[in-house]
Amino acid sequence: MAIGVKVMKRPDRETSYVRAALKGMALTFKHMFQPKVTMQYPEERSTADDRGSYSVAPRWRGTHRMLADEQGRSKCVACGLCPQICPANCIKLVPGEDEEGNRYPLIYEIDEFRCVFCGYCQEVCPEEAIHVGVHFENAEYSRDRFVYDLERLTSQTHSVSTLWDPADPRGQ
């Protein structure tokens, strides 16, 4: 009575409280016996592909990975594009050059705490060296472990993000 509510003219069967309540209770009771949807996380894990019951989207952007060539060296040519484009300024790159004039990174560090996982580094990389990965289990015991150096980035094995293609938004 306190509030002036506009009262709709509805058919009787829609306004009966008891019947609506019983209907709702029948529904919740039915749900008790339906299969559960919870993932039992440490035992069940999501996979990067669709093989398991749970999967991570292939365009998921997680912690980085540096791809290597056949000799096991990183593909990075220390062009400097990724620290240039990085909006969080989390990539530290010191370029070096060997006797044949090939550039390579002396220091390549990514501070995963600063990273916003935008994926621009992967997009901008001309050599397809640095990638964001389909990976999310990153727990460490100390904060300094979150600065990933070149060796660690190269030794990662998880699959890499396919990023999001505006021309193919559903990844088909």
Place this chain on the structure above:
Amino acid sequence: MTPELKGFLLLAVLKMLVVFTVVLVGVAMLTLMERKVSAWMQNRRGPNRVGWAGLLQPAADGVKNIVKEETFPAEANTVLFILAPAMMFIPALCLAAVIPWAAPLPVNFDWNLPLIGYVSHHGPMSMAVADLPIGFLFVLAVSSLSVYGIAIAGWSSNSKYSLLGGLRSSAQMISYEVAMGMSLVPVLLLTGNSTFTEVIRAQQQGIWFSASLTLSFFVFLVAGLAETNRLPFDLPEAESELIAGYHTEYSAMKFSLFMIGEYANMITVSAMLATLFFGGWDLPGRWDEGGTGLATLLTGVAMFLKTFFFLFFFMWIRWSLPRFRYDQLMALGWKFLIPLALTYILVVCVAVWGIENVAGITSPKVRGLILFGLNVVACYVVFFILDRGRLLSGSYRRQAPAGVRG
């Protein structure tokens, strides 16, 4: 003291210990059950990490609540702030004392115990801690005391949300107590006595009151939900409106006491529903008056199952129905339940008078069956003819100011 008195006291202390322990463990298990039932109804699994199938979760919660920091809001009335959880908790625990949990058990012993001396007990032992002559009136009286706990908790926290929760709770509990008390008058009419033992005996001789007094059962069920502050009547808590209502400012074990009180109240209301309307520990087809240990055990299991069903029912309702708006809650209490209970008292009075004096039927069974027939009609009238947006309307039209045509 005579050995008989000593024996009685010894058994009473033992019964107290057992009931107290069972209720507290039951409360702990209910918190787990609530989470499990809610999870299942939402296609989840619920807690299953601590212990087998999460059975140790209540213990983990208890440890957490005990070691958590106790916080006191600034400007709170500290004395009342500490007192309030106890005022909620103690009445809730007292209530379990008067429920007869099983058929009377014959206990015979003559012992000479150290320190106590000679104790003896002969004859059947009531399975209620105290089989009070005032019976369910005691429950109605003591359960209303917990409103003090809630109202004081709300006031002493010195927080607007808590205060609103406490006020809502007082208003709600007072409104629904009227309906609850009135719904028990027909029970009294059929039993002639308010002790639980007599109520059970009347149901053993006739039929269960849920059949012969269905509308009373319905009113008591709804009022019981409101009394325990469970959804759809949890306006005192109403987390979307009042954060957590009267226990917003409480932390650690003081908060836990409110929870324990709420669940202990649930156990009591469920046990009352089972006792008053579903024959208590009465097993269908068993007419012997206890007498053996086996009968006590079986009736105890029957009582447990009935209570358990209502506990589940309360959770089932909680996870199915949305909360009432405040004016709907008051309208349901004052405009529907109380008139319904009053009318029903009248109907039952006339029916009982007619059956006994006009038709001249004295068999309680036949009387119960006639009342059952009457209830089928009454339920049809209430739930199918009147309940078409008339008894409990979702909203009300704005009243036109006086002198203005609406």
